[in-house]
Amino acid sequence: MGIPDENIHPTATGNAAKTVAEHQAKQDLVFYSGWFCPFNQRVWISLEEKGIPYQYKEVNPYKKEKHFLDINPKGLVPAIEYQGKALYESLILCEFLEDAYPDYKPHLLPTDPFERAHARLWIDHTTKAIIPAWHRLLQGQTKEQQDAARQELYAAQGKLAQEVKGPYFAGEEFGLVDVANAPWVAREYILAEQRGYDSAQVGNGWSEYVERLATRESVGKTTSEEDKLQVIYDRYLRDEAQSEAAKAIRAGRVIP
Numbered sequence: 001m002g003i004p005d006e007n008i009h010p011t012a013t014g015n016a017a018k019t020v021a022e023h024q025a026k027q028d029l030v031f032y033s034g035w036f037c038p039f040n041q042r043v044w045i046s047l048e049e050k051g052i053p054y055q056y057k058e059v060n061p062y063k064k065e066k067h068f069l070d071i072n073p074k075g076l077v078p079a080i081e082y083q084g085k086a087l088y089e090s091l092i093l094c095e096f097l098e099d100a101y102p103d104y105k106p107h108l109l110p111t112d113p114f115e116r117a118h119a120r121l122w123i124d125h126t127t128k129a130i131i132p133a134w135h136r137l138l139q140g141q142t143k144e145q146q147d148a149a150r151q152e153l154y155a156a157q158g159k160l161a162q163e164v165k166g167p168y169f170a171g172e173e174f175g176l177v178d179v180a181n182a183p184w185v186a187r188e189y190i191l192a193e194q195r196g197y198d199s200a201q202v203g204n205g206w207s208e209y210v211e212r213l214a215t216r217e218s219v220g221k222t223t224s225e226e227d228k229l230q231v232i233y234d235r236y237l238r239d240e241a242q243s244e245a246a247k248a249i250r251a252g253r254v255i256p
């Protein structure tokens with residue numbers, strides 16, 4: 001007995017479909033991906049930025065099929081198999097790609113230990129403050145809930161914006177803080193259309209930063225058609241989604 005969330009479009013579309021088609025050959029690294037998922041897109045962007053050879057395999061994580069649970073017992077995308085061994089969790093996977101493919105550039109984390117830790121601080125802020133507020137605004141059903149979440153999101157994004165050296169977080173080089181935020185930034189139009197979100201309200205150059213991330217080639221190459229995504233987000237906007245993340249937000253828990 002499945003959940004309605006299972007009935008998503010089965011494959012990537014648009015630009016992302018072309019990228020999928022280019023990554024069908026067998027490789028050391030198998031990327032188990034859900035085309036629609038922002039966490040997943042972080043890993044996909046990293047792979048594309050670095051030009052790492054990978055084999056793309058689409059997974060519908062809502063089906064919780066045994067072959068996938070063997071790879072990720074949490075049943076969530078993204079996951080990878082590297083030389084036959086499985087790993088999961090978007091940010092851990094992004095760091096793994098840095099460690100396992102040191103010769104593939106750009107390096108998405110700075111080499112200087114302080115700068116590395118500083119980047120991780122703001123990735124942590126993204127995880128703990130920006131993403132939860134984003135999803136609370138998406139799923140909030142009352143005006144009060146939406147107003148509170150919108151203000152929370154402006155404040156959290158404003159703090160990060162203050163740290164952006166420009167054009168990217170760490171300066172000239174696109175890096176992991178940018179990767180961690182790009183998928184949500186690229187979906188901000190949903191909040192703008194449906195939740196009165198206005199990126200100009202964030203201040204500190206956020207709108208310009210958003211524009212730079214959303215138009216980055218690796219983001220475009222991993223983005224599917226809006227109408228396919230809209231069907232999925234409509235369920236979140238009605239607060240009907242049954243994903244683990246949606247249930248956690250509804251219950252006031254941390255996103256798993």
Ligand code: GSH
Pocket residue numbers: 034036037038039040061062075076077078088089090091242243244245255256
């Ligand atoms: N913390 C995880 C990460 O960063 O990789 C979150 C991954 C996640 O929530 N993925 C969603 C998923 O697989 C798709 S966007 N959902 C299936 C489910 O909730 O049952």
